[in-house]
Amino acid sequence: MTCISxxxxxxxxxxxxxxLIRAFNSLGLEYNIIHTGQHYDYEMDGIFFExxxxxxxxxxxxxxxxxxxxxxxxxxxxxxxxxxxxxxRLAIIPGDTNSALASGLAAIKLGINxxxxxxxxxxxxxxxxxxxxxxxxxxxxxxxxxPTTYAYMNLLKEGIDFSKVFLVGDVMYDNIVLFKNYIDKxxxxxxxxxxxxxxxxxxxxxxDYPDRLGSIVRAVExxxxxxxxxxxxxxxxxxxxxxxxxxxxxxxxxxxxxxMLKPVSYFxxxxxIKNAVVTLTDxxxxxxxxxxxxxxxxxxxxxxxxxxxxxxGWNTLVGCSTHRIVKAVGYFINxxxxxxxxxxxxxxxxxxxxxxxIIKDFLE
Numbered sequence: 001m002t003c004i005s006x007x008x009x010x011x012x013x014x015x016x017x018x019x020l021i022r023a024f025n026s027l028g029l030e031y032n033i034i035h036t037g038q039h040y041d042y043e044m045d046g047i048f049f050e051x052x053x054x055x056x057x058x059x060x061x062x063x064x065x066x067x068x069x070x071x072x073x074x075x076x077x078x079x080x081x082x083x084x085x086x087x088x089r090l091a092i093i094p095g096d097t098n099s100a101l102a103s104g105l106a107a108i109k110l111g112i113n114x115x116x117x118x119x120x121x122x123x124x125x126x127x128x129x130x131x132x133x134x135x136x137x138x139x140x141x142x143x144x145x146x147p148t149t150y151a152y153m154n155l156l157k158e159g160i161d162f163s164k165v166f167l168v169g170d171v172m173y174d175n176i177v178l179f180k181n182y183i184d185k186x187x188x189x190x191x192x193x194x195x196x197x198x199x200x201x202x203x204x205x206x207x208d209y210p211d212r213l214g215s216i217v218r219a220v221e222x223x224x225x226x227x228x229x230x231x232x233x234x235x236x237x238x239x240x241x242x243x244x245x246x247x248x249x250x251x252x253x254x255x256x257x258x259x260m261l262k263p264v265s266y267f268x269x270x271x272x273i274k275n276a277v278v279t280l281t282d283x284x285x286x287x288x289x290x291x292x293x294x295x296x297x298x299x300x301x302x303x304x305x306x307x308x309x310x311x312x313g314w315n316t317l318v319g320c321s322t323h324r325i326v327k328a329v330g331y332f333i334n335x336x337x338x339x340x341x342x343x344x345x346x347x348x349x350x351x352x353x354x355x356x357x358i359i360k361d362f363l364e
Contacts, residue, residue, distance in 0.1 A: 003030075003087060003088060003089035003090060003363070004024075004029060004030065004031040004032070004088070004089070004090050004092060004359070004363075005031065005032050005033070005034050005082075005083065005086060005088040005090070005091050005092070006020070006021070006031055006032070006033045006034070006092045006093075006094075007033075007034045007036065007079070007091055007092070007093050007099065007100070007103040008033065008034075008035055008036070008057075008094065008099065009035060009036030009037060009038035009061075009063070009075070009097060009098075009099030009100075009103075010038050010095070010097045010099060011048055012094075012095055012097070012285055013094050013095045013097060013099065013100070014048040014049060014052065014054065015048060015052065015172065015175065015266055015285075016094035016095060016117060016118065016171050016172065016175075017033070017052070017054055017094070018052040018053070018054065018175050018178065018179070019171050019174035019175050019178050019351075019352040020092075020094075020117070020171055020352045020355065020356070021054065021055065022178070022352070023352035023353045023355065023356040024356050024359075026353070026356070027356050027357065027360055029356060029359070029360055031092075032055075032057075032058040032059075032086055033054070033055060033056075033057040033058060034057060034058065034059045034061070034079060034082050034083075034086070034103070035057035035059065035060045035061065036061045036063050036075050036078075036079065036099040036102075036103065037060055037061050037062040037063045037064060038063055038064075038071060038075075038097060038098060038099045047265055048265070048266055051265050051266055051267060052266065058086060059082040059085070059086065061074070061075065061078040061079060061082065062078075063075050063078065063099075068098055068129060071098045071099075071102070072098055072101065072102040072105075073102075075098070075099060075102035075103060075106070076102050076103075076105060076106045079102070079103050079106045079107075080106050080109075080110060083106065083107060083110055083112060084110070088107070088112055089112060089113065089363070090112065090113045090114075090115060090142075090359065090362075090363065091103060091104065091107040091112055091113070091114050091115070092115045092117060092359070093107075093114060093115065093116055093117065093137065093141075094116075094117040094118055094171070095117070095118055096118070096121070096130040096131075096133045096134035096137070097130070097133065098129070098133065100116075100133055100134075100137055101132075101133040101136055101137050104116070104136075104137045104140055104141065105136075105140070108140045113142040113143070113362075114137075114140060114141045114142055114143075115141065115142065115143040115144075115145065115355075115359060116137050116138060116141040116143070116144050116145065117145050117171060117355065118145070118146075118147055118151075118170075118171070119134070119137075119138050119141065119144035119145055119146045119151065119155060119165070120138060120144065120146035120147075120148075120150075120151030120152055120153075120154045120155040120165075121134055121146075121147070121151050121154075121284075121305035121306075122134075122135075122151075122154050122305060123301075123303045123304065123305050124303050125302075125303055128205070129204070130284075135158075138155060138158070138160065139158070139160065141164070142164060143164060143166065143358065143359070143362060144160065144164055144165045144166065145166055145168045145351075145355050145358075146165065146166075146167055146168070147168070147169060147170035147171070147172075147173075147346060147347070147351065148167075148170065148306075148307075148308065148345060148346070149167065150307050150308070151305075152165060152167040166354070166355075166358055168347055168351045168354040168355050168358070169346050169347010169348065169349075169350060169351030169354065170288070170345075170346035170347055170351055171351050171352050171355070172285065172288060172289070172292075172346075173292055173342065173343070173346035173347060173349060173351065174347070174349050174350070174351050174352045176270065176289070176292055176293070177349035178349075179267065179270075182267050183267050183270045183271050183274065184271070185267075186265070186267040186268045186270070186271040187268070188268065188271060188272065188275075189232070189259065189261055189264070189268075191230070191232070191259035191261075192230075192232055192259065192272070192275075193230075194230065195229055195230075195277050196229055196230040196231065196232045196259075196275075196276060196277065197223060197229050197230070197231050197232070197276060197277055197278050197279070197280060197329065198232050198272045198273055198276035198278075198279045198280070198295075199220065199231055199232065199233040199279070199280040199281065200233070200234060200236070200279075200280075200281045200282070200283050200286050201216060201233075201236070201239055201280075201281065201282055201300065202236035202238055202239050202282065202283065203282040203283075203300075203301070204238075205301075206282050206300055206320055207236075207238060207239045207242045208242060210246040212320040213239075213242055213243070213246060213248060213320075214246065214248060215320045215321065215322045215325075216300060216320055216322075216325070217243075217248050217251060217252060218322045219321075219322040219325035219326050220233070220252065220258060220280075221251065221252075221255065221258075222322065222326045223280075223325070223326055223329050224255065224257035224258060225257075226326065226330070227329070227330060227333055229257075229277060229333075230257055230258070230259055231257060231258045231259065231280075232259045232261070232272060232276070233252070233258060233259065233260050233261065234260075234261040234262065234263050234264045234269070235260055235261065235262070235263070236263065237263070269286075269289075270289060270293065273286065273289050273290050273293050273295055274293040274294070274295060276290075276295050277295075277332075277333060278295065278296050278297070278298060278329050278332045278333060279295055279296075279297040279298070280297075280298045280300065280325065280329060281297060281298075281299060281300065282299065282300040282301050284304070284305055284306065287299055287304060287306050287309055287315055288306045288309065290309075290314070290315070291306070291308070291309040291312075291314045291315065291340075291342055292342045292346070294339075296314050296315070296316075296332040296336070296337055297309065297314065297315045297316075298315075298316050298318055298325060298328040298329050298332065299315055299316065299317050299318065300318060300319065300320050300325065301317055301319065302317055302319050303317065304317060308345050312337070312338070312340050313337040313338060314337045314340065316328040316331070316332070
């Protein structure tokens with residue numbers, strides 16, 4: 001009887017499953033996937049199950065959008081039934097989304113063990129939604145799998161029993177090793193010709209405030225004008241809505257130097273990062289992927305969970321200041337950081353197999 005449930009609900013969580021399920025398959029571990037439905041359109045969800053070869057979820061909860069409380073409440077109510085129906089003994093939960101916290105709370109209330117993949121990451125921003133989710137989830141989990149030494153030490157400093165904490169490496173690094181050939185073969189959008197800067201922007205603290213989003217738009221316009229590079233910008237649905245609401249969309253869509261796209265697939269995104277001169281982002285994942293793929297990154301935040309990317313000169317934190325964004329991009333255009341082997345930071349591509357082995361031993 002299957003007793004392991006992977007719980008996902010968003011694009012980043014789906015991606016984290018790719019190398020994990022292959023590691024579980026190699027050890028003969030049975031599992032199922034429960035999908036909360038936090039992301040529910042094809043570009044943000046279905047395309048990733050197809051591209052990454054993930055099994056179909058055994059349960060789809062269909063929670064959709066809503067406030068943090070509304071989403072969490074729906075997930076807790078619906079996933080309790082799914083856990084019971086599918087006899088879950090261990091819920092494996094990647095990431096720091098509302099789906100992650102709510103499914104962890106539901107599990108622990110039912111006496112189900114929780115394993116948190118990507119545990120221990122800290123931004124030091126106590127009111128950031130992801131920070132709240134990850135801290136609470138870490139402190140209720142039975143098994144914790146931090147991806148880096150910094151994350152491991154965060155957990156110990158917070159008083160979590162070291163016997164529950166396993167420094168395994170990063171499953172996203174595993175993915176890039178696993179799918180190298182797929183990344184290289186990915187077809188880029190037609191507008192990508194010559195050198196370019198790759199941009200993503202979706203965080204609530206940037207896009208939900210017209211002054212901050214306006215500052216970022218001005219920076220993008222300046223970068224295209226001053227440095228002469230095309231900006232390749234897959235637009236997150238949330239960001240698109242805000243650009244329309246604040247009257248900023250036309251400024252970008254009418255600029256011939258800015259290539260606005262619908263959300264792209266995982267492999268396409270990684271190839272766009274790999275081939276870019278610089279990436280400009282507020283995504284934690286894109287920061288790390290840029291570091292791994294050898295592309296310097298300018299981060300539109302004041303803190304980062306991926307400390308090593310800054311310490312080794314591959315990432316600059318600039319907030320949403322127009323001047324600082326433009327200046328930092330210019331610096332990286334003219335200065336390539338010293339080459340670093342990311343394998344030593346992220347577990348040499350073996351994180352998923354370490355997690356699978358630890359879980360097999362735990363269940364036995």
